[in-house]
Amino acid sequence: MQRHEQAVWDETGSEGYEPLLSEKDRTTVDVDYEELPDDLTRETLELPALSEPEIARHYTRLSQMNYGIDSGPYPLGSCTMKYNPKFTEDVAARTEAAVHPDRPEESVQGTLQLYHELQESLGRIGGMDAVTLQPPAGAAGEFTGILVAKAYHERNGEGERRSEVIVPSSAHGTNFASAAMAGYDVVELPGDDDGRIDLEALRSAVGEETAALMLTNPNTLGLFERDIEEIATVVHDAGGLLYYDGANLNALLGRARPGDMGFDIMHYNVHKTFATPHGGGGPGAGPIGVTEELRPFLPSPQVEARDGRYELVEPEHSIGKVHGAMGNWLVLIKTHAYIRRLGDSGLRDTSAKAVLNANYLASQIDLEIPFGPFHHEFVASAGERDAADFAKRMLDYGVHPPTTKWPEIVSEALMTEPTEAESKTTLDQLAGAFNAVASEDEETVAAAPEKTSARYIDQTSAARNPHLSWHALSDDA
């Protein structure tokens, strides 16, 4: 079993661990500036004034109190936490990439070419006819896709009537929220006993009001929706559109494409499938792909190639914009570089190893996994244990735990996605951590975590009595 202890910087006299910048220094500057009238300027500014060496040490210590994919395995289900190749950082940091978004199109032909090439490769990977790179995250992609569906129905004179978006109960929370943001009533679709879409329930849910069905495939249990063609027929016959949530696309790379399954709209989570770093919560990017019929509704502008030049074009019935510029460009460069590095063979091998790893890991752990056959992820049950407690104890073994308590169809769910980037040795360590926790007594599990920078954190009281800035901390003192 691996031993691990996360760094703790526990300063004597500090209430916390590594002191806040504001506890190291707080300097008040009088903002007097004779060139502007007093009523236009602030009076003072109070912030830490620290030297460069002190700042370097502060953030280095904070980084040591953080766990990344380079630290160890990170098997969060549906999050696809895989190794992020370093060279993609270097290409994104090139100065030629950092142009102002208002530069005229003839002066940024290189940027537009790369942008166009990525539109094309994503289209091929997803089997979609047109792609926009503008949405800055997966949820933004969902929102964009649903706006495209809405514009399409409005164009057909069915905008008013088609007021519902159907979402399976096991779907990501963002699906519900994105549909609601676009003004739709959300209809929740209960799952089948085998963890998949219940065709009969779907048939009774669809109708004249249906604008779209949002689906993740493989779903959050890792199961492929085998009836996908029938599902597509049911939705299309009712006049609705089929939306693919790309969170789990890693399982299908080079083996199946949403476009071929009958999906009309899909989003890609490039920070999952295409290995751009998650950055502690972003930036990611959530490009969407659509069928030819929906191309005219895409956000503006699209990049098109004409006679060897690249142009910014507004689609005929464009929904407008979903980001103030062209999306998270720096992330898109990394996506492009990753796809080019892997090529067809690497992409296909990615899904193979991702699915192999999930199946192998599952076979090595002593917990019940009620649903299968799964692909890139599986959902184990912590059984009698509370899944959240189980996860906290896993932290002590130097691994990040899976996603917990979701999807709810599995009691005390541990939703686990190892990705292709973990070796057999690491998977064995990870399985060791699962099994160790499963065999431990309740007291040990309840006392966890002990090897992390901080001990168990009370999230309930944080929400009941919020302190959201260092100002709020000193106000209490």
Next chain:
Amino acid sequence: MSHHTQLSRATRTTGESTGSPFAPHSEADVETMLQAIDAESVEELFDIPSSVRFDGEFGIDAASEQEVVRQVAEVLGRNDSATEFLGRGRYDHYVPSLVDHLADRSEFLTSYTQYQPEITQGFLQALFEYQSLLVELTGLEVANCSMYDAATALGEVATLSQRVRSVTGDRVLVPDVLRDERRAVLENYVSGASLAVEEYPTTDGVVEPDALEDVLDGDVALVYVENPTTTGLIQEHLEEIGEHLAEADAMFCLGSDPVALSLLRTPASIGADAVIGDASVLGLGTAYGTSLGLFACKEEYLRQVPGRLVGASQDESGHRAYTLTLQTREQHIRRERATSNICTNQAWVALRTAIHAAVLGPDGLVDLAKNCHRLPEALARELDEIEGIAAPVRDGYHFREFRASVEPDVADLVSELYAEGFAVHATDADTIQICVTDANENQAEELVAAIEEVVA
């Protein structure tokens, strides 16, 4: 076994491999793993009907790292190397080297959202410090730890205004000079809410309190005012505007950025209820629009705030520790009743912004902001000396940029300047807009010479 692994890795690094260079498996590993799960081949693990299997090719050739780096450099090299005097909402300031070195530490860069706070204290603390920076700059009590960009943050504040009980209207008023992109994003964000976006008139981008008061009535939910304005002016009479909006029971949202806020009146002191903007003016620069949406507001809206919030709590040993908080507002719990659909945000850019602000410190921030006032004032004066140019278009106090009216045809002037290697904005038939900061001030004299030559 280890010998085998070494061999197979060596073949992969040539770029002619048949597999992913980032999957560490040796052939022997694959065999062992297949045996463990009782499978003959990886293919049989895929439970996909044959009718939807994909047997084609994408036509994307695998390439070595070196080859990809060369390709991308070659393509990006096709961008012209113009000196940019561009602004209008996106700005470049020098980003200290320390920002890259610290933010690129992989414990930060390769981590996920902090759902397990005990093992991600470092990032949580950095985000807490980022929130604190914004609280200090805005004077408001709450700042979230990021939206995508200023445009989406404006969209979010509009839907917030509808959820807040003290505000009842359904009109969102934005200045007539608001950038089209921001307006277009806002329109989409309110498309699911019963809100209508309307313009109010400005004079050269500046809000006149009386003109604004004329369009206010009981139906206004939100009024958005930018300071500095899109046209580069520091907005005056903000306090008066704040009073009018308070009387009208409309939410007052100010658009700004962390550098401007280091010098200008705090939003709280002029009655702003919320602040949005592009915070990546610190930490990232223009980056072809990759950004960081600033979002701050009054404490009374706390339970309706979109996005992630980091709060201070305690761990079991009694130490202060940080955690994502008030998560019941968010999509993963509240689903269709969430305050926003946002999940992945711009956390790493927020880290960069926080580090940049820390490097500058309060003195450095104030000095940088003062420079943002002096530079455009000086450049405008110089351009005004040139026959055929009048700068600035409007008297007032400028920040980073200003507009100049020009006698020659604007489109011709801008493209001739471009041919000389300078990018400026064409704002309308008679005016151009020029942005000058520490990032391009060294080329300002050359720009003046080029304009002189082109106008002559």
